[in-house]
Amino acid sequence: MKIQLKHIIPSPLTELPLQDSQLWRRDISFESNTTYLIYAPSGKGKTSLLHIMYGLRHDYDGQFSIDNDNAGHLDHKAWVNIRKHHISLVPQGLWLFDNLSGIENIRIKNRLTNHFSETEIQTSLDVCDMTEHQHKPANILSFGQKQRIAIVRALCQPFDFIFLDEAFSHLDNKNTEIVFEMIKNRAEKQHAGIILTSLSPTADGFDKLMKL
C-alpha cells in the first residue's frame, strides 16, 4: 500500500510558519514494509496527520491518495473497509471503552475481522505482561496498561499500515522495546508499514525519520 500526500496542510495550521516541516505542504509518500518515525513538539499536528490519513478528519488543504485513489472521494463504506483491513490505529487518547474490561475492548475490535484467535490474543497480552489485568474495567487501568491494551487491540486486524500515535509515551524502555518488537513482528509478517509519532527522534531502528 502507498499513501501519497500532496501539499497537505490541516486547516487550523495554515497560519503557522512551517517552512522547515518535511511533511506539511510537501509531496511525500508512505510505503508499506517501511518504518517511519515522525517527530515534532506538541501542536505541530502529529495527531492531525494520522487522523487525516485515517479518514477521521477532512478539514485540510491539498489532497492525498491511498493506492492512487483520491482519499477525498472515499465514502463511508470504503473507509470502514480500510479501517478493518488495511490501516490500524493506536490513537493517542487510546479510545478504550471505560465500562468494558481490557479483554472486552480487544474483542470488540477482533470480532470485526476475527483476525486473532482467542489464544493469539492471550499470547499477545502475555507478551506485554497484561494477562492479569485483562479483566479489569478499562477505567481503572493505568495509562501505560491502557496503552498496551490499545496496542494489542490494534494488532487484531490485518493491516498494510499501523499508525502509532505516541503509543509508547507511558511505557518504560523495557516495555517499549518488548511491545515495539511485537508490533514489528506482526508488521513484517504482513509486509506492513509502521508510522510512529513521537515528541523527539530518540527511538532507533526506523527506516525513515521525518520532522513535522
Add this chain to the structure above:
Amino acid sequence: MIWNILKQEFKIHQIIIIALVMFAGFSIIILAARFYTDIRPVFTSHDLWQTEHLVISKDVAPLSTTGQLFSDKEKPTFSKQEIEALRRQPFISDLAAFTPSSFEARVYTASEKLKGFYSDLFFESVPSRYVDLKDQEWHWSPSDKYIPIVLPKTYLNLYNFGFATAQNLPQISEEAASLIPFRVVVKGNGKQGEFLARIVGFSDRLNTILVPQEFLTYANSKYGVPDPPVSRLILLTPDPSDTELLEFIKSKGYDYNSEQLKSGKARLLLNTATLVVVVTGLFISLLALWMFVLSSQLLLQKNKTNIHHLIALGYSHRQIVKPFSQLNIITCILVFLLSLIPYFLVSNAYREALKSILGEKSVPDFQILSCGMLLLAVFTIINIINTYKAVKRL
C-alpha cells in the same frame, strides 16, 4: 457487544413510558377500526332501498282533496319540465319516476289458512336498477307464474301487531310471508285479469308497494292508461343529507322522505366519530414515535464519543444502528402483543352487549391486526431511518 457500550446511558424507564404511550395509541387505532367495521353494517344494513336514494313528492295542497278534486293544476304530479330541471342539478346523479298503477287492483290470499283475506291496493314501480334485491330477479314477463312484490316492513308490522292480534289471526314472519301466494285481480278498460303474486322482500325505507316495471307497463297499457302522471320521483345522490340538495327541494315545495335521511345522518355521525377516535389514536402514536426518535437521539448524543470510537475501530453506521433497530423492533412487537389484550377484551365485551344488533364480523380480526402491524412496521422503519441519519450526522 455494541449494546454493552451504549447501555450505560440507556434508561429503561424511558422506553417503558414510550412503549406505554405507543400501546395506548395503537390500541385505540385497532379498536376503533374493529368497532367501525362492526357497527357500520348496522347503519348501512342491506336494504333494497339504498341510502343514496331519496324519494321526493309534491306537497298535497290543502284543498286538492275537496273542492278542486279534478283540477289538474292542483294535482301533486311532476311535469316533464320539472323532471328535466331536477335532472340538471349537479347534486343529483340520477333520477327516475315512480310509475303508478292506473287500474283497480284487489289482492286475495290464495292460502287455505288465510282464506278470505283481501284488500284493495295500488302498485308502483321504478326502473330495476334502483332495486337491489339479494339473490332475487327483479323482473316480470307475462309468461311468469308470479309477480314479485316488495312491501314496506311497516305493513307487516301493522298486520302482526295490530290486525292479527285484534282478529285472532296467526302472526306471520318475513320468511313465512314470502311463502304465501296471493291472487291479484285487476280491472279497467272494461277488461279483467288475474295474476298470482308473491312477496319477495320487505323494505324499511320504502313506502310503497313495489312491483317490477315490466308488469306495470304491461298492465297499465291493458287495463289503464299507458303513461299515468308521475307523483313521486326517486333521486340518486352521493349524499342524501347534502344541505344544498335539501334546500333546493324545499324551495321547489317538494316533500322528501325524512325518515331515510336519519340513517344517512347516523352514518355521517359514525364516520365523524370514528375519524375523531382514529385521529386521536394516530396523534398519540405519532407522539410515541416522536418520543422514540427523541430518546434514540438522546442516547446517541450521550454516546457520541463512544460512537466515534466505534467508527474509528472500523464499525459501520449500520452496525451501530443495529442495536437501536433491534430495540425498536422488540418494543413494537411487545406493544403489538400487549394491544391484543384490550383489543379482544373490549371487542368481545361490546359484541356481547350489542349482540342483538351486530351481525357476523364483516372484517376478520387478522385483517385489522395485519393493517395495524403494517402501521407499526412503518413506524419502526421511520424510526430506524431517523436513527441512521442521526448516526451519520454525529
